[in-house]
Amino acid sequence: MGFVNAYLLQAGDGYILVDTGISDVWTKLESELLSRGALPERLKLVILTHGDMDHSGNCKKLQQKYGVNIAIHQGDLDMVTTGKPRRRSANTLTGRIMTWMASKISDASGSFEPNLYLEDGQSLQEFGHDATVIHTPGHTAGSIVILTAEGDLIVGDTVSNRRKPKTADLFEDESELKTSLSILRGLNAKIVYPGHGKPFPFDQFPN
Numbered sequence: 001m002g003f004v005n006a007y008l009l010q011a012g013d014g015y016i017l018v019d020t021g022i023s024d025v026w027t028k029l030e031s032e033l034l035s036r037g038a039l040p041e042r043l044k045l046v047i048l049t050h051g052d053m054d055h056s057g058n059c060k061k062l063q064q065k066y067g068v069n070i071a072i073h074q075g076d077l078d079m080v081t082t083g084k085p086r087r088r089s090a091n092t093l094t095g096r097i098m099t100w101m102a103s104k105i106s107d108a109s110g111s112f113e114p115n116l117y118l119e120d121g122q123s124l125q126e127f128g129h130d131a132t133v134i135h136t137p138g139h140t141a142g143s144i145v146i147l148t149a150e151g152d153l154i155v156g157d158t159v160s161n162r163r164k165p166k167t168a169d170l171f172e173d174e175s176e177l178k179t180s181l182s183i184l185r186g187l188n189a190k191i192v193y194p195g196h197g198k199p200f201p202f203d204q205f206p207n
């Protein structure tokens with residue numbers, strides 16, 4: 001979805017969408033989901049890797065127009081109900097520029113109430129996909145990743161791959177981020193699917 005990824009998982013006879021992109025890509029997102037048969041009614045769930053509006057920008061429309069349930073970790077609840085970004089620290093120049101830009105964006109028009117809350121260790125089996133949610137705070141307090149039984153690891157913004165695989169250069173809590181990253185490094189995964197940039201092999205997971 002432009003500079004932000006959204007991932008569509010097959011879930012039995014339906015689908016789970018992970019992240020939704022910014023609100024500007026609504027038409028593109030909707031037509032992709034319609035053409036794949038996920039809409040109007042086979043989209044069982046939207047899971048947000050975290051509450052930033054570049055990932056949650058189309059939740060309100062999916063909820064209102066198609067009655068799709070949205071799931072998020074409680075730690076990022078206020079971000080999506082208010083549309084206000086959280087203060088973040090950055091350890092790179094790009095990160096500092098992004099923090100400054102993000103602080104200017106407050107989009108209350110896209111705010112919504114989630115339908116479900118995700119917890120650490122939660123299985124997605126009840127939604128038809130053999131995968132587990134892992135709570136990985138750091139980038140935001142409510143950041144999560146999804147590890148599928150096939151070894152696909154969807155990481156949101158905890159790791160990016162803009163030019164090369166890189167740990168989050170924006171974070172709310174650096175020590176929590178480090179703990180989360182060390183948990184991820186210990187997983188048995190095959191491919192990493194970041195929120196920004198192309199998927200990459202797990203053995204290239206950044207240090």
Ligand SMILES: [Zn+2]
Pocket residue numbers: 004052054055157195196
């Ligand atoms: Zn992002």
